Amino acid sequence: MSVFTNVSELQARTWLKQYTIGALSKLEGIVSGVENTNYFLTTTHGEFVLTLFETLTSRQLPYYLDLMAHLARHGIPSPLPIADIQGSFLGELNGKPACIVTRLSGRPAEHPDAEHCAEVGELLAEMHLAAKSFPLHMNNWRGASWWKTFVPEVQPHLPGDEAALLLSELEFQLRQKHEALPRGAIHGDVFRDNVLFFENRVAGVIDFYFACDEVLLFDIAITVNDWCVSPDDTLEEGRVRALLQAYDAVRPLTAEEHEAWPAQLRAAAFRTWLGRLGYAHFPQSGEMTHTKDHTHIRRILQRHIQTGDGLKSIWI
Amino acid sequence: MSVFTNVSELQARTWLKQYTIGALSKLEGIVSGVENTNYFLTTTHGEFVLTLFETLTSRQLPYYLDLMAHLARHGIPSPLPIADIQGSFLGELNGKPACIVTRLSGRPAEHPDAEHCAEVGELLAEMHLAAKSFPLHMNNWRGASWWKTFVPEVQPHLPGDEAALLLSELEFQLRQKHEALPRGAIHGDVFRDNVLFFENRVAGVIDFYFACDEVLLFDIAITVNDWCVSPDDTLEEGRVRALLQAYDAVRPLTAEEHEAWPAQLRAAAFRTWLGRLGYAHFPQSGEMTHTKDHTHIRRILQRHIQTGDGLKSIWI
Numbered sequence: 001m002s003v004f005t006n007v008s009e010l011q012a013r014t015w016l017k018q019y020t021i022g023a024l025s026k027l028e029g030i031v032s033g034v035e036n037t038n039y040f041l042t043t044t045h046g047e048f049v050l051t052l053f054e055t056l057t058s059r060q061l062p063y064y065l066d067l068m069a070h071l072a073r074h075g076i077p078s079p080l081p082i083a084d085i086q087g088s089f090l091g092e093l094n095g096k097p098a099c100i101v102t103r104l105s106g107r108p109a110e111h112p113d114a115e116h117c118a119e120v121g122e123l124l125a126e127m128h129l130a131a132k133s134f135p136l137h138m139n140n141w142r143g144a145s146w147w148k149t150f151v152p153e154v155q156p157h158l159p160g161d162e163a164a165l166l167l168s169e170l171e172f173q174l175r176q177k178h179e180a181l182p183r184g185a186i187h188g189d190v191f192r193d194n195v196l197f198f199e200n201r202v203a204g205v206i207d208f209y210f211a212c213d214e215v216l217l218f219d220i221a222i223t224v225n226d227w228c229v230s231p232d233d234t235l236e237e238g239r240v241r242a243l244l245q246a247y248d249a250v251r252p253l254t255a256e257e258h259e260a261w262p263a264q265l266r267a268a269a270f271r272t273w274l275g276r277l278g279y280a281h282f283p284q285s286g287e288m289t290h291t292k293d294h295t296h297i298r299r300i301l302q303r304h305i306q307t308g309d310g311l312k313s314i315w316i
Numbered sequence: 317m318s319v320f321t322n323v324s325e326l327q328a329r330t331w332l333k334q335y336t337i338g339a340l341s342k343l344e345g346i347v348s349g350v351e352n353t354n355y356f357l358t359t360t361h362g363e364f365v366l367t368l369f370e371t372l373t374s375r376q377l378p379y380y381l382d383l384m385a386h387l388a389r390h391g392i393p394s395p396l397p398i399a400d401i402q403g404s405f406l407g408e409l410n411g412k413p414a415c416i417v418t419r420l421s422g423r424p425a426e427h428p429d430a431e432h433c434a435e436v437g438e439l440l441a442e443m444h445l446a447a448k449s450f451p452l453h454m455n456n457w458r459g460a461s462w463w464k465t466f467v468p469e470v471q472p473h474l475p476g477d478e479a480a481l482l483l484s485e486l487e488f489q490l491r492q493k494h495e496a497l498p499r500g501a502i503h504g505d506v507f508r509d510n511v512l513f514f515e516n517r518v519a520g521v522i523d524f525y526f527a528c529d530e531v532l533l534f535d536i537a538i539t540v541n542d543w544c545v546s547p548d549d550t551l552e553e554g555r556v557r558a559l560l561q562a563y564d565a566v567r568p569l570t571a572e573e574h575e576a577w578p579a580q581l582r583a584a585a586f587r588t589w590l591g592r593l594g595y596a597h598f599p600q601s602g603e604m605t606h607t608k609d610h611t612h613i614r615r616i617l618q619r620h621i622q623t624g625d626g627l628k629s630i631w632i
């Protein structure tokens with residue numbers, strides 16, 4: 001099922017002539033990523049990442065590439081898409097839409113502590129502030145309308161208790177009102193894999209292909225669900241506090257966001273669970289075989305439902 | 317005569333609230349630069365340079381800042397100007413136009429060899445290619461019309477032989493025709509100070525405040541006059557060849573450029589000489605006291621005039 005578009009050194013060398021980033025020194029495939037083909041591309045100028053898009057189209061891609069460029073312009077350590085001589089971020093290579101972005105240094109924090117969580121909280125708030133002036137729009141194609149069509153499709157494949165959880169959570173989420181919550185462009189996928197640290201500071205945030213217009217709190221909830229959870233699937237107070245305080249110092253959270261927090265934590269876990277069920281039960285052509293465990297995020301959702309308040313009391 | 321606008325930590329801390337690059341960690345004045353005040357600015361995100369412009373105005377500055385942003389967008393290792401929350405590169409601090417740009421790593425090559433010259437030749441050609449799509453324009457305010465007014469002003473201050481050289485070279489330069497030479501945005505100041513190397517590769521090119529629309533060959537000539545000259549003020553063949561070959565591999569030089577090379581080398585030395593005479597004899601308020609020796613570049617000009625062909629024979 002794995003699709004990986006091969007790029008030869010000769011092809012890369014030729015393609016680079018449309019750019020002003022030097023000549024090819026080294027081309028090295030990256031065996032990770034769920035929906036794109038990635039290469040580390042070293043030139044006489046520096047280090048870049050070459051991406052061929054297996055599923056996203058030339059119509060969708062400008063949103064993501066322009067968002068990265070917009071954030072980099074505001075000092076967010078996101079990859080900087082490189083324009084070719086014609087001024088375009090997007091080209092075509094081997095029949096696929098393709099782009100080059102700068103390669104960021106640093107590596108993910110696999111076992112983040114409160115300090116890492118504070119760093120990522122600050123980063124997230126700054127991304128939200130910087131994205132305020134971003135002019136393009138993208139619907140959340142993994143939002144409520146997708147939930148409504150996807151839950152009936154996947155539910156028959158699940159054991160009875162999980163199917164029941166899916167249906168009841170869908171019902172709960174569809175009852176929530178979001179009108180009072182600040183919205184904007186969100187990253188949508190600030191998992192530990194996608195944040196690079198160098199000397200305990202954030203050095204990069206990557207993989208913007210889940211970005212969309214959404215409730216900002218939803219982005220925080222996605223992040224907290226991945227960064228601040230203990231081995232027993234409950235929230236770890238110290239890390240949650242560090243992340244939220246650092247976020248709040250940059251963009252103060254509102255009373256409405258405080259109110260909506262427990263439901264947003266559940267929504268974020270629900271979205272991630274659904275996504276992983278999708279990869280597990282309906283792998284599409286053009287997707288890599290690296291699917292992720294979906295039982296862990298389900299247990300987190302269950303814990304959120306049981307404990308109820310999402311540590312609301314520790315909010316600033 | 318030295319003007320250096322002081323910025324307090326409190327001012328910097330407050331000013332940073334308009335940006336999304338983290339909170340202030342350290343502010344450190346840089347005692348160099350002829351026309352701007354510069355600080356190294358370290359934040360919780362990373363390292364930046366804060367510049368206050370002492371002589372350039374808010375009307376002129378967008379050209380330089382947008383050019384840096386344009387080149388960075390094309391993968392040129394130029395500083396990336398950081399936009400504030402309103403989306404603007406340019407603010408005001410202590411009554412002066414001010415901006416923040418990324419701080420590049422690396423250090424200048426004080427004694428460049430042929431390999432360094434090849435690196436800078438490639439960089440220069442890529443800047444010229446990348447700048448082709450840059451939409452803004454800036455006249456060369458140190459071009460022929462300035463020469464015509466400045467030579468009569470400075471000439472009385474010089475010893476007889478130097479005054480004579482100044483007048484005869486002006487006359488020679490005004491006779492040259494440039495219509496057939498490719499033009500575009502040039503850096504205008506690719507001296508060794510302004511190129512940063514890391515592990516023998518170009519890691520940065522800085523100080524774009526001489527950039528303007530000019531004959532591209534003039535930019536190469538300015539560079540060769542600084543990078544490829546021996547202690548006896550003559551061109552060093554190995555370095556000139558390395559620089560021009562690397563340039564030509566990216567943007568092939570034309571027959572007309574070959575023809576114009578000796579005169580452009582003289583023009584570049586003449587421009588630099590005039591600039592340094594200006595700093596020496598007419599220091600302006602708002603300029604730092606660091607003026608540069610102007611006798612070395614005069615001797616280079618004299619050598620060009622004596623030898624005549626600018627090593628034209630070694631062109632590719």
